[in-house]
Amino acid sequence: MAEEHVGSRASVAAIMNAITHRSFRHWTRAVSVAFILLAGYLSLRFFSGYHESPYLTSPIDSEASTSAPEPPATLGVNLVLASTQKDNVEWAYNVSIPNANLNIIRYVADDPNAPYHPPQNKGNEAMIILTYLYEFYDDLPDISIFTHSTDGAWHNEELFDLRIAPALNVLDLDEVVRRQYVNLKVSGYNGCPAWIRTSITSISSPGYSGLKEEEPYMKEIFQDNFPGDEVPEIFGSACCSQFAVTKEAIQAKPREQYLRHRDWLLNQQYPNNISGRLWEHLWAYIFLGRAVECPVEYKNMCRQYHICFEDQESYERWVKMEKERLEYEGNKNNPELPNPDEASVKAMENMKFVITNMKEGAVTRGKSASLREKIAGDLPK
Numbered sequence: 001m002a003e004e005h006v007g008s009r010a011s012v013a014a015i016m017n018a019i020t021h022r023s024f025r026h027w028t029r030a031v032s033v034a035f036i037l038l039a040g041y042l043s044l045r046f047f048s049g050y051h052e053s054p055y056l057t058s059p060i061d062s063e064a065s066t067s068a069p070e071p072p073a074t075l076g077v078n079l080v081l082a083s084t085q086k087d088n089v090e091w092a093y094n095v096s097i098p099n100a101n102l103n104i105i106r107y108v109a110d111d112p113n114a115p116y117h118p119p120q121n122k123g124n125e126a127m128i129i130l131t132y133l134y135e136f137y138d139d140l141p142d143i144s145i146f147t148h149s150t151d152g153a154w155h156n157e158e159l160f161d162l163r164i165a166p167a168l169n170v171l172d173l174d175e176v177v178r179r180q181y182v183n184l185k186v187s188g189y190n191g192c193p194a195w196i197r198t199s200i201t202s203i204s205s206p207g208y209s210g211l212k213e214e215e216p217y218m219k220e221i222f223q224d225n226f227p228g229d230e231v232p233e234i235f236g237s238a239c240c241s242q243f244a245v246t247k248e249a250i251q252a253k254p255r256e257q258y259l260r261h262r263d264w265l266l267n268q269q270y271p272n273n274i275s276g277r278l279w280e281h282l283w284a285y286i287f288l289g290r291a292v293e294c295p296v297e298y299k300n301m302c303r304q305y306h307i308c309f310e311d312q313e314s315y316e317r318w319v320k321m322e323k324e325r326l327e328y329e330g331n332k333n334n335p336e337l338p339n340p341d342e343a344s345v346k347a348m349e350n351m352k353f354v355i356t357n358m359k360e361g362a363v364t365r366g367k368s369a370s371l372r373e374k375i376a377g378d379l380p381k
Contacts, residue, residue, distance in 0.1 A: 124276025
C-alpha cells in the first residue's frame with residue numbers, strides 16, 4: 001500500500017514537472033516575443049526623430065523642461081558724449097552694452113553747427129548734461145548714460161585698464177533701473193566719503209585744502225541752485241560726471257529745473273575748473289536727493305559690473321597692486337630712468353601673476369547670480 005502511494009506521488013510529480021517545463025517554455029517564448037516587439041517599437045520611435053525622456057514627469061515638469069527662459073528685456077539707451085570738435089569718438093560706436101538698444105548722442109561744445117550742441121562752451125560736461133536733460137526731457141529712452149569723449153582717462157577704473165568702454169560693455173542695466181542713478185566710477189578716490197564741507201566758505205577757512213579748489217564755493221552755489229533746501233554739511237560722491245540715470249529719475253524733477261540750472265551755469269563767472277567740478281558733487285543730490293552717495297566699493301563693483309571680490313580688503317589689495325604695476329610700466333618706458341634690476345623684474349612678474357589670478361577669480365564669481373547676491377545683496381537701493 002505504501003509502494004502504491006509512492007508510485008502515485010512519483011506519477012503526480014512527473015506530470016507536474018512536465019506541465020511546469022511546458023509553461024516555462026511558453027512563458028519564455030512570450031517574453032521574447034514581447035521584448036522583440038518593444039525593441040522594434042522603440043527603434044521606430046528613435047529613428048523617426050522622437051526622443052522620449054527616460055523619466056516620468058508631471059505635465060508641469062515637462063513644460064518647465066522644454067520651455068526656454070525668458071530673454072532679458074532690451075532697454076532703450078542713449079550714450080551721451082560731451083565732446084569738442086577735435087575729439088575722436090569712434091570708440092563709442094564699438095560699445096556693446098548688454099541688453100541695450102544703443103543710440104549715440106554726441107554733443108559738440110565748440111561747434112554751434114553740430115546737430116547737438118550747448119548754447120555756450122562753458123562749465124565743462126555739466127553744460128552738456130543739463131542741455132541734454134532739458135532738450136530730451138520729453139523724448140527720453142529708458143536709460144541715459146553720460147560720459148566724456150575719450151575712452152581712456154586717469155579717472156576710469158583700473159579694473160578696466162583706465163578705459164570707459166570696457167566698463168560699459170559689462171554694465172548691468174537692471175542695476176541701473178533698480179537704483180535709478182549710478183555713478184560709472186566705483187572708486188571713491190577724490191570724492192568719498194566726505195569730500196566737500198559747506199563750512200569751508202573761503203580759502204582762509206580753517207581746514208581748507210588747495211586740493212579742493214571748488215570747496216569754498218559749494219555752499220553759495222547750492223543755495224543759488226536749490227533755494228529753500230537745507231544746505232547739507234558735506235557732499236561725497238565719486239567723480240567725474242560719468243553716470244547712468246533712468247527716465248523716471250530724470251522726469252521726477254520738472255523740466256524747467258534743468259533749464260534753471262543751465263541758465264545759472266551760463267551766467268556765473270566761475271572758471272570752468274570750478275563750476276564744472278562742483279556739479280560732479282550735485283548729480284546724486286538731483287536724482288536721489290542725497291548729498292553723500294558712496295556705496296561700498298567692492299559690493300558696488302560686484303553689482304554694477306559683475307566683478308566680485310570677496311571683500312573690501314581683497315578689492316583694495318588688487319587696486320593697490322595694479323597701481324604699482326602701472327607705475328612700474330610707466331617708469332620702465334621712461335628713457336630718463338634706469339632699467340629695473342633683476343630682482344625688481346622678478347618681483348613684478350610675480351605680482352602680475354597674482355593680479356591676473358585675482359581678477360579672473362572676481363570675474364568668475366561675478367558670473368554667478370547667487371554669488372553676486374551673497375557678496376553684494378545688501379547694497380542699498
